Amino acid sequence: MTTNREKLNNVTHTVRCAQAVLQYGVGAMIDFPDQTLMTASPEFWNDQIDVIHDERLEKALGVQYFGMPGGKANHSLGISYVRFPQWYFCPQCRRFMPILDWIKEYRTKRKKVPGDYDYNMKKPYCTECKKDLVATRVIVACEKGHIDDFPWVAWVHNKNLNGSKDICSNPQLTFGTSPTASAGLEGLLIKCTNCNARASMQGAFDKDIFEKMGDAYKCTGNMPWKNKHTMCDEFPIARQRGASSVYYPKIASSLVIPPYSNRVNLDIEKSKTYHECLIKMEDDDDAERKERIRKQIDNWSGKIAIEISANPLTVKNILFRKWEIIQQENYATDSSDYRYEEFQALTGQIPKNDLLTGDFITEDMDVNQYHIPGIERVTLVHKVREVRALTGFTRINPPGASDLGKDTFGFVSSKEPDTSWFPAYEVRGEGIFLEFDKSQLERWVSGCPEVLVRSKIIEDNFKKSFYGGIIAKDLSPQFIFLHTLAHLLIRELSFECGYSAASLRERIYFNSYKTPMAGILVYTAGGDSEGTLGGLVRQGYHDCLPHIFRKAIANAKICANDPVCITSNGQGRDSLNLGACHSCVLLPETSCDEYNSFLDRALVIGTFENKMIGFYSNYENDIV
Numbered sequence: 226m227t228t229n230r231e232k233l234n235n236v237t238h239t240v241r242c243a244q245a246v247l248q249y250g251v252g253a254m255i256d257f258p259d260q261t262l263m264t265a266s267p268e269f270w271n272d273q274i275d276v277i278h279d280e281r282l283e284k285a286l287g288v289q290y291f292g293m294p295g296g297k298a299n300h301s302l303g304i305s306y307v308r309f310p311q312w313y314f315c316p317q318c319r320r321f322m323p324i325l326d327w328i329k330e331y332r333t334k335r336k337k338v339p340g341d342y343d344y345n346m347k348k349p350y351c352t353e354c355k356k357d358l359v360a361t362r363v364i365v366a367c368e369k370g371h372i373d374d375f376p377w378v379a380w381v382h383n384k385n386l387n388g389s390k391d392i393c394s395n396p397q398l399t400f401g402t403s404p405t406a407s408a409g410l411e412g413l414l415i416k417c418t419n420c421n422a423r424a425s426m427q428g429a430f431d432k433d434i435f436e437k438m439g440d441a442y443k444c445t446g447n448m449p450w451k452n453k454h455t456m457c458d459e460f461p462i463a464r465q466r467g468a469s470s471v472y473y474p475k476i477a478s479s480l481v482i483p484p485y486s487n488r489v490n491l492d493i494e495k496s497k498t499y500h501e502c503l504i505k506m507e508d509d510d511d512a513e514r515k516e517r518i519r520k521q522i523d524n525w526s527g528k529i530a531i532e533i534s535a536n537p538l539t540v541k542n543i544l545f546r547k548w549e550i551i552q553q554e555n556y557a558t559d560s561s562d563y564r565y566e567e568f569q570a571l572t573g574q575i576p577k578n579d580l581l582t583g584d585f586i587t588e589d590m591d592v593n594q595y596h597i598p599g600i601e602r603v604t605l606v607h608k609v610r611e612v613r614a615l616t617g618f619t620r621i622n623p624p625g626a627s628d629l630g631k632d633t634f635g636f637v638s639s640k641e642p643d644t645s646w647f648p649a650y651e652v653r654g655e656g657i658f659l660e661f662d663k664s665q666l667e668r669w670v671s672g673c674p675e676v677l678v679r680s681k682i683i684e685d686n687f688k689k690s691f692y693g694g695i696i697a698k699d700l701s702p703q704f705i706f707l708h709t710l711a712h713l714l715i716r717e718l719s720f721e722c723g724y725s726a727a728s729l730r731e732r733i734y735f736n737s738y739k740t741p742m743a744g745i746l747v748y749t750a751g752g753d754s755e756g757t758l759g760g761l762v763r764q765g766y767h768d769c770l771p772h773i774f775r776k777a778i779a780n781a782k783i784c785a786n787d788p789v790c791i792t793s794n795g796q797g798r799d800s801l802n803l804g805a806c807h808s809c810v811l812l813p814e815t816s817c818d819e820y821n822s823f824l825d826r827a828l829v830i831g832t833f834e835n836k837m838i839g840f841y842s843n844y845e846n847d848i849v
Contacts, residue, residue, distance in 0.1 A: 250472075250618065251450055268641055290646050292648055314358065363426070373444070373445045378392060393420035397419045430464075442461075478614075602658075604660075619635050669840050670701070679827060683801060705824065718764055
């Protein structure tokens with residue numbers, strides 16, 4: 226990657242903000258109409274972002290703010306990309322070489338031609354055939370997150386069909402198919418026209434193929450999104466460039482809740498003075514420095530109050546709260562305390578004056594009108610803002626539970642250590658929150674020993690999995706029940722309110738220890754800056770939700786894959802599900818808190834052998 230950047234076509238090379246953070250985030254490849262590019266690290270596009278804040282998430286991730294890519298209309302360049310993979314071939318003459326060689330050829334032949342001379346050949350094409358070049362579909366990646374082009378030159382000489390030979394002085398490759406071989410990998414033929422070496426792609430995707438070929442084929446440590454290389458002792462693995470295992474993003478999300486969603490709070494975060502004092506708040510290692518900051522907050526609050534036309538005392542109190550959050554330790558999004566703050570806001574434990582301002586507006590409903598057993602609170606969330614940050618990614622193996630990749634082998638941060646922000650985007654939407662009676666859930670578990678047996682199977686399978694020995698997780702029957710029920714409700718709501726299942730998300734609130742909670746939030750995962758139109762909230766009123774609830778329970782009783790599904794002792798990733806498959810419970814993974822794991826509809830509606838073990842086995846299923 227060079228520092229010489231050029232603006233690409235705004236129509237053909239545009240991605241949505243959410244895509245630039247999720248599936249096409251830092252280190253991911255994206256197929257544009259004329260070439261394949263990789264999203265560069267944020268250090269290359271930090272002047273093309275909108276600054277957004279969520280002070281809880283900022284503290285949890287150790288940053289000062291978040292950057293939403295390409296939000297401003299006056300951005301001249303947008304976010305940055307690098308060309309990867311580097312190898313392209315011409316579909317007509319079948320010549321196969323790195324993009325730099327294609328550009329060199331282009332410059333030699335076009336430099337003397339007046340008119341449309343494009344120094345960097347933004348649209349790669351063959352100057353002889355006038356055909357658009359095609360990026361190679363095969364790359365190599367290692368478990369430490371490095372990625373590089375397949376070693377084409379070394380492969381064709383090492384795997385020469387007539388015996389291995391040394392790499393010639395001037396390799397000239399062609400890429401084609403063998404007329405006599407089958408349609409498999411052995412039918413893909415690489416030739417070196419300079420020395421007549423020929424090799425098929427047979428065996429290229431074997432996991433240990435490069436290890437067998439020797440140390441010369443170890444990972445190159447290439448990090449094209451950073452324009453860097455590092456030492457690596459791993460052997461790479463060949464993958465199709467579009468394979469899901471090439472890029473696993475790690476997203477940390479947080480709801481912006483009161484008092485952090487207060488309108489004055491939001492105005493403070495947008496002020497120029499706030500960004501100046503935020504940097505100084507971070508630098509308070511000694512007691513003398515802390516005392517100096519206490520005195521400076523008076524000065525800062527006065528300046529900000531004038532800038533945003535607010536009460537100086539109110540601004541001062543908010544600045545002190547923000548500073549106290551910065552001082553906290555062991556504050557992470559996967560901690561029970563972090564979720565409990567959201568649970569308190571959703572259950573009305575925040576003063577109404579705070580709830581009815583800014584980006585968090587709720588309405589408490591009369592639960593007696595719903596007649597749904599086990600539910601003790603229904604809250605309609607008319608407005609909510611969620612911030613989602615890309616903290617990093619892994620390759621080959623999926624990421625663990627930690628947002629910052631702690632104890633996750635091969636986790637790659639999306640930013641450099643001294644960069645004070647993560648790429649992120651925000652969505653505004655609406656939701657339905659259901660709080661469950663914890664005492665009823667406890668009586669259900671104590672009265673049905675079989676539910677403990679089923680949850681123990683999932684727990685044992687989790688302990689045997691890759692991450693089971695690294696992280697601890699409460700896989701009690703209550704949690705599995707709440708998680709499965711959330712999936713069933715999302716599937717049913719997607720039919721009733723018009724949103725696709727991928728547009729809805731779940732958020733599970735469960736803890737049985739120092740901060741007991743049991744609840745489900747189903748909310749929209751998209752929406753413009755003004756929020757959504759109320760379609761989901763409308764389904765939460767007492768004339769709609771009970772009907773949807775009954776249909777969700779009734780549809781869970783039978784799966785198209787029964788009896789195989791409900792009698793399973795482990796299915797899905799690492800056998801972390803029991804009675805749950807794509808026909809009955811699973812959702813798009815972006816909608817699920819747990820990547821479609823820890824699900825069992827038997828804990829909701831029972832099994833064929835024992836129909837009464839489900840929490841809602843006796844629930845009326847007549848559809849009104």
